[in-house]
Amino acid sequence: MSVYEGGKEDGWTEYLMYGEQPQLLAQDGDDKKTDFLHRLYRTVYLRDIYERNNIELKPEFEELSKTLASSVEAPVNASNIANTFKSVSKVQDIADKTVSAYLRYMQDAFLIEKAERYDIKGRKYIGSPYKCYYQDIDLRNAILSFRQNEPTHLMENVIYNEIRGRGWPIDVGNIHHCVHNAEGQQQRVTLEVDFVCNKGSERIYIQSAWRMPDGEKMEQAKRSLRLVGDSFRKLLVVGEHTKSWNDESGIQTMSIYDFLLDMASTERL
Structure with a gap:
C-alpha cells in the first residue's frame, strides 16, 4: 500500500490477482502485468526446474502444476494428485513416485511450500494428505492463466504467506x-x-x-x-x-x- 495509488479495497483486489512482485510497478495495465507474470513463470521458474532436474516430460510437468494450482486449500497427496491428473489431463499418465519428485522440485524452486497436518488433541503429525501453498500467489494465478480466482482459497494462501514471512512455522x-x-x-x-x-x-x-x-x-x-x-x-x-x-x-x-x-x-x- 505504500506504493499503491488507491484505497485498501482496490489494493487488496489487485494483490489477490497480481501479488507483490516489485517489477509489476513498471507494468502499466492488466495486459502487461499478466504478460510479465507469464514470462516470469516460464523463463525463470520452469527453466530452472527443467534444467536443474533434467525433466523430459515437460508437458506432463506443466499439467501437473496446473492441477496443483487448482487445489489450493484442499488436502492433497501424490496419489490423489496423480488420479486427478489422469482424469483431466490429455497427456501421458505419471506415477505417484514421479508426482512426489515433481512436488519436491517445485519446493526446491521456492514455487510452493508444503504444510503438514497436525492432530491438535493427539499432539502428533498425521502425514498424508497435506496442503500446498504457493509462495507467490501471482505465479499460481499465472499458471492458471488468471482463470480460477476463488477469493476464499486465495485469501487462505495469502494469510499463509504472511504468517510465514513473519517467521512462524x-x-x-x-x-x-x-x-x-x-x-x-x-x-x-x-x-x-x-x-x-x-x-x-x-x-x-x-x-x-x-x-x-x-x-x-x-x-x-x-x-x-x-x-x-x-x-x-x-x-x-x-x-x-x-x-x-x-x-x-x-x-x-x-x-x-x-x-x-x-x-x-x-x-x-
Whole structure:
C-alpha cells in the first residue's frame, strides 16, 4: 500500500490477482502485468526446474502444476494428485513416485511450500494428505492463466504467506469431534484449523473466512477454534471490514486489512 495509488479495497483486489512482485510497478495495465507474470513463470521458474532436474516430460510437468494450482486449500497427496491428473489431463499418465519428485522440485524452486497436518488433541503429525501453498500467489494465478480466482482459497494462501514471512512455522490443524447424526447415532468427524503457528513457546491458531453474512456462518467458522481447548491465542481473519473484537471464548476476530497492514497483528496478545 505504500506504493499503491488507491484505497485498501482496490489494493487488496489487485494483490489477490497480481501479488507483490516489485517489477509489476513498471507494468502499466492488466495486459502487461499478466504478460510479465507469464514470462516470469516460464523463463525463470520452469527453466530452472527443467534444467536443474533434467525433466523430459515437460508437458506432463506443466499439467501437473496446473492441477496443483487448482487445489489450493484442499488436502492433497501424490496419489490423489496423480488420479486427478489422469482424469483431466490429455497427456501421458505419471506415477505417484514421479508426482512426489515433481512436488519436491517445485519446493526446491521456492514455487510452493508444503504444510503438514497436525492432530491438535493427539499432539502428533498425521502425514498424508497435506496442503500446498504457493509462495507467490501471482505465479499460481499465472499458471492458471488468471482463470480460477476463488477469493476464499486465495485469501487462505495469502494469510499463509504472511504468517510465514513473519517467521512462524505453520501446520494445518485437525481436531476429531463426536456428534450425533440424524439417526441419533454418535459419529466421529474431523474439523480443521487452517493454521497452527508455533514460534518457540508461542502458539497462535488462525482461521480464514472470506465472508461472515450471519451469526450461523460466524459460529461455523469458530467451531474448530472453540474445540481446541487450550489457552493459546485464537484468531479468526475475515475478508471484510470489521472492528477487531474478542468474544466470550477469547476468540479474536480481525479484518484481513488489519491483519496484513499491521505487522504486530500476529504478536498482539
